[in-house]
Structure formats: structure tokens, C-alpha cells
Amino acid sequence: MNDPQSFLEGLMDAAIAAADPIKCVPPHLPRPPQGRTVVLGGGKASAAMARAVEDNWPGEISGLIVTRYEYGVDCEHIEIIEAAHPVPDRAGLKAAERMVELARGLGPDDLCLALMSGGASSLLTMPAPGLTLEDKQAVNRALLQSGATITEMNCVRKHLSAIKGGRLARAIAPASLVTLMISDVPGDDPAVIGSGPTVPDTTTFAEARAIIDKYGIDPGEAARRFLDDAAEETPKPGDPALANAVEVMVARPKASLEAAAGVARAAAVTPVILGDALEGESRVVAAEHAALAGCIQDGSGPAPAPAVLLSGGETTVTIRGTGEGGPNTEYALALSIALDGRDGVWGLAVDTDGTDGSRDNAGGLVSPDTIERARTLGMDAAALLENNDSYGYFEGAGGLVVTGPTYTNVNDFRAVLVLSSDR
Secondary structure (H helix, E strand, O other): OOOHHHHHHHHHHHHHHOOOHHHHOHHHOOOOOOOOEEEEEEOOOHHHHHHHHHHHOOOOOEEEEEEEOOOOOOOOOEEEEEEOOOOOOHHHHHHHHHHHHHHHOOOOOOEEEEEEEOOHHHHOOOEOOOOOHHHHHHHHHHHHHHOOOHHHHHHHHHOOEOOOOOHHHHHHOOOEEEEEEEOOOOOOOOOOHHHOOOOOOOOOHHHHHHHHHHOOOOOOHHHHHHHHHOOOOOOOOOOHHHOOEEEEEEEOHHHHHHHHHHHHHHOOOEEEEEEEEEEEEHHHHHHHHHHHHHHHHHOOOOOOOOEEEEEEEEEEOOOOOOOOOOHHHHHHHHHHHHHOOOOOEEEEEEEOOOOOOOOOOOEEEEOOOHHHHHHHOOOOHHHHHHOOOHHHHHHHHOOEEOOOOOOOOOOEEEEEEEOOOOO
């Protein structure tokens, strides 16, 4: 193969394109109602989803969407608000409050079209009674640093919220409710995507408390007291307020992996899909994938070289250092260490929304000479990994993947290309 980097980037482009809202939203639009149609929602893909709705809706439409800063898309009838992610801010709070007001104004002849994608957990922030925005910000920061899975984090978030975990759906009733969703979570559980504002919730206050205790998280006095008091549970399956609610998944991580696999086959590279729901510490998953790449080169793997390992899901990082970087960039750093310059193996790991962690990169690209470039610069890769400074590693050695906002979000995309070592 003449250009492994371009090949991997082509796989990434195919995965992202498969979840483009302009393509995946229109086939799932419901019929217009007798009354009004109001669009509500949030997430990194929600503004592009709103644009797709406007372009294809046959009647009058209005609404409010909240998305991440720089992820806004111009709409004519649906208002787009930008707010902070992954730690919520006051713009998100005000948008959520307005959204609930709009929901409460709907009647039985009206339709609420909810557009939900990953990121809505932070963007739609409305603290439960007795809590403040500052309380929610502190809990979010603690959860992000804890190593908890997205399902665990969202369980806690739901039980500290006045809008998540089906509570927005309660406000929308008695109107009809159709939620169109782009999945960014392992297992594609509608109740986990964006913490499920418009779907019933099966988790409990007891589970939220157990997660806090499991990871030794200090949620703050007010949040802990609220969880302990457990005054009112989230709406559960069968709740009458959700009788007119349906959910439709318009894009899934699996479809994006399959799109990338198709590109690989066209290039005579065998795709090996490891799964679309991988979880675990980024560095541990990277070491496992490096070992599997070695097996393929040695002839004992699941396919002969040339092959590419494809996976999705959401790995996590337990923050112990002071560096910068997200789960995908940390995976790439750990992969670089585990491969240690192995000839013929390249890797790419990105968040499909275009932002990994808090910096401007989507992830990182590993080549056989990445770690040697780092050593030449005097960089200690292991020390940088311990300091959670994957961004600093690839900024110095080269390999930051910068896509800018993609206006979709089907979670992590990882590809490890294995060529013959004697090519």
C-alpha cells in the first residue's frame, strides 16, 4: 500500500459520512399533525438534524435546538442556540428552560419532533429543584475525571436533572412525540443517548448513588443530599405521560463501521470489525489491539495481512495527570507505545464529532515511526501517558487528526491497519 495514512483517513471519512444528518434524517420523518409541529432537541448533531428537517418538512415548523459552540447550522424557522460541552454553562441552562416552556405549550393535536444526539447531556442542563448550575458543573467535572462509562455518567446526570431521563417528555404530553436519534453510546440505548430527555428511564436513584460511591466521586453537599432524599423518580416505562411517544434511531455506530469496511474491501484490505460497543480504559484497549495486530502479522490472527481492525464504542480515561487529550488521543498514544515502532502497522482513533476531549483535534494517527520521532525530540511517551498528555505527544511528534466540526456523532472510530512486515 502506497499511502496508509490516506487509506485510514478515507475509512474515517466514510464512517462519518454514513451518519450525515442530511442523508439519514429525511427517510424517518413522520407525517405532519393536524396542529402545530415544534422541533426541540440537543446534541452535537442536532443543528444539522434541524436543517435536514427544515429542508424536507412539508408544512409550517418552529422550535429550539441547543448544540455545542461552533456546531451551529443556519436554520430559517428553528432557533439554534450554542452552549458549552462537556461542562455545561448558563447558555445551555437558559436554552433548556425555554425548551421546557415551549413543551408545556403543546396540545393534543400538536407534534413535538425531538432531535437528540450525543452531547445533549451537557448541553441540555436544567438542575433539579434545590440544585444550581454550579452544582451540576462540579458533578460533571468529577464524572469526566472518574473513568465512569457513559451509561454510568448519564445515570447520575438524569437523577440530578429537571429535563433528562424522560422529564422533557412529561412536559411535552399530551402532544404526540417522535424522537429521532443519532446514537453515540454502546448498545444504542435510547435512554442513554443525551441522557434520554424524551424517553423512559429504567435507572434509579439507588443506582446513581452506587455509581458515585463506586468511583469515589464527591458530588458536593447539595447534590449528595438530593440523591439521598430521592424525592421523585424519573418517568419509567409505562408512564402515561409517554403513551404517545416513539423513538427512531436514524444513525448507528455499526452502520459507520460497515461503511468503512466497504471502503477497505474495495482496496483489497480485509476488514475485521471488533464491535461497535467497546468500552474500557483507552490504554488497555489500545494494548489489546496492538497485540491482535501482532498476531495478524505473525499469521495467527483472525485474518491475513493486509487487514484492518475496526471498532467503535466509547473508551474512557481515568484522569490522574495534568496533561491534555481525550480518550481517542490517549488510545493512540498507548497504541504507539504498545507497537513500539512495529513495521507495517498504522493506527487512527478519532471521535466522530470532530472533538476529542477539550482541544481542537478529533484524535490521533500512529505510524511505525511515530514513537521514534518522539524519542528524537526527547519525549518520554510512557511519562506523557501517565500524565494524560496525549495531545502534547502528538503535537510534538506529529499525528494530530484535525477535522473540525463534523455535525454528527456516532462516537469513537478506531482503525488499525496491518500490512506485511516485509512489504
